[in-house]
Amino acid sequence: MSALASVRRKRTAVMLTVNLLAVVALGGFGLAGVRALKRYEGATKVSVESKTLPITPVGMLATVDSDDVLTSIAIFVLKAGDQLGGSIVSVPVSSDSTAGGGEDRVPLTQVYAEGGAEALVLGVESVLSITIDVSSVASAADAEGLLNPVSPVAAQLPTDVLGTSSAGTVTLFDAGEHDLSAAETAEVLTATADGQRDADRRGNIEALWSGVAAAVGAGRTTADAAVDGVASIASLGDLMNRLFAAPVEARGLPAAPLPAADNPGDKDVEELIRYEAIFVLASVAPASMSAPTTGLMFRIEAPPGYEERVKFAVAAILVLGANVISVYLGGEVHEATRYYIDDPRLVEEAESNNALFGDTETLTPELPIEGIDVILQLGTDFLTGEGDELPTTTTSTTEPT
Numbered sequence: 233m234s235a236l237a238s239v240r241r242k243r244t245a246v247m248l249t250v251n252l253l254a255v256v257a258l259g260g261f262g263l264a265g266v267r268a269l270k271r272y273e274g275a276t277k278v279s280v281e282s283k284t285l286p287i288t289p290v291g292m293l294a295t296v297d298s299d300d301v302l303t304s305i306a307i308f309v310l311k312a313g314d315q316l317g318g319s320i321v322s323v324p325v326s327s328d329s330t331a332g333g334g335e336d337r338v339p340l341t342q343v344y345a346e347g348g349a350e351a352l353v354l355g356v357e358s359v360l361s362i363t364i365d366v367s368s369v370a371s372a373a374d375a376e377g378l379l380n381p382v383s384p385v386a387a388q389l390p391t392d393v394l395g396t397s398s399a400g401t402v403t404l405f406d407a408g409e410h411d412l413s414a415a416e417t418a419e420v421l422t423a424t425a426d427g428q429r430d431a432d433r434r435g436n437i438e439a440l441w442s443g444v445a446a447a448v449g450a451g452r453t454t455a456d457a458a459v460d461g462v463a464s465i466a467s468l469g470d471l472m473n474r475l476f477a478a479p480v481e482a483r484g485l486p487a488a489p490l491p492a493a494d495n496p497g498d499k500d501v502e503e504l505i506r507y508e509a510i511f512v513l514a515s516v517a518p519a520s521m522s523a524p525t526t527g528l529m530f531r532i533e534a535p536p537g538y539e540e541r542v543k544f545a546v547a548a549i550l551v552l553g554a555n556v557i558s559v560y561l562g563g564e565v566h567e568a569t570r571y572y573i574d575d576p577r578l579v580e581e582a583e584s585n586n587a588l589f590g591d592t593e594t595l596t597p598e599l600p601i602e603g604i605d606v607i608l609q610l611g612t613d614f615l616t617g618e619g620d621e622l623p624t625t626t627t628s629t630t631e632p633t
Contacts, residue, residue: 282574282602285519285558286312287461291471292367294344294352295375295421302344304421304437305356307364308468308475309517314457317448317478319516320441324487326430327504329355337490339501341430344369359504361555362513363520368468375418378469379444381453381476383414387443390435394425401425412443429500431487438484445482453477485509507547510556514546518558527554528582528605533563538615545610548588557604568593569614572607574600582606590614 291308305323310316328337343355349369357364370378379385386409393405404423405416412420420440424433455463455477465471487502495501514521514532523529530549534542539561546556569589573579574597582605583594590613597607 282600284602285604287315287458287519288312288318288517289315289365289463289465289471289474290362290517290520291468291475292353292356292364293375293378293468293472294349294367294369295418296344296369296371297422297424298372301424302341302352302369303424303433305340306441307356307360307362307513308471309513309520310463310471310474311478313461314478315461315463316455316457316474317451317480318475320445320475320480320482321512321516322434322438322441322482322484323356323360323509324430324434324485324502324504326500326502327359327487328490328501329359331359331506332494332503337495337499337501339430339499341500357522358524360509360513361522361524362517363522365520366465366468366471370418372415372418372422375421376414378472379414379417381473382444382447383417384411385414385417385440385443385447386411387417387420387436387439389420389439391432393420393423393436394428395423396425412440417444431489431502434484434487438482441482441484445480448476448478448480450479451477483512485512507543507550510550511543511546511559514556514559515561521555521557523555523557525553525555527552528578529555529557529603531558531560531601531604531607532556532610533560533607534610534615535563535565536561538610541615541617542610545589545608545614548585549608552585558601563609565612566609567591567611567613569611570595570607570609572597572600572609573605575605578605590617 289310293306293308294302295304297303302325305325307321307323309319309321311318325341326339329340329343330338340352340355340359344352349367352369353364353367368374388409389405389407391407392403395402395404404419410416417440420436453473453476455474463474465474486505486508488505490501490503518531532542532545532549542559542561546559549556568591571582571592571594573582573594579594583592589610591611601607
């Protein structure tokens, strides 16, 4: 368990090659644009005045079964401002911690088995490009104590919850609606059966956290509002007390099976859909996002109702070698996509890919955001488009100047 630092760190995770499943789906990219973004080495901001991203403390609860095998991971993010309530994001424990960069795929279950709690935190931070402030690896009994404030939990379990006994595989809870005590909620989080894959358990885990969010309602605990946006958080229990004090949203992150050639040992390991994860976490915890590449730092803004197109933009920017630090879905409606860039030295690099976003214009922000190179306000020309193939450049290999 680690304490929240007085000065929040923005760790640039030591990541191996990020392998987006979106590459195939999204098609090719302009070679000049790829090179331009990858050439960026962190130019210094010109402006002195800037605003900061809101502080949103992040916690991680991992659960283990009676054999100390990792069974679930949930990321908790407090809401900006008063830091009461917030978000629960369920992370597949089968996620490949190498992000496709190693010859041998290593799921987070293996990271924990071989390195323990500290290695797991580092692995999750690397996979999600996020900084975790407080964390705990909990047994069923430990998890029960943390979940007592929201008991009972009404959960619609999509499949039977299976466990293992001396007689073999047993059904602990049938699929369907259940009102679960804190102990039973923890039992679902830690239940596993021999040979069962994480993908087979994931629906129940996500349903459980959705039930927890519903059980919180308007708030189940009491905590003071944060002072000047900073709360005193010494443990995961402190963070969860604040989380359960106001409305909570819950969602799970998707993962996809690996091709057999990439997983010859048939491990229980999957490829986390990284652009989905970045979209979710950059929306709720922008101040905690880290930068795994030396590319430009983007904030993406769009009006409500265009979630899928914003995800497409996130995927494209990641493949181009840049970083998405912040996503805001309450933006203005305008036809052209706007690049807001404070440092004139970055304009050429950013604009090298503007064909991707339809009609564009480049402006100077009235007040830049600390740590953000480009504020990309997506326009309706892009957001209402249906194409998901990006322009390719195959005839030129000239390095941009």
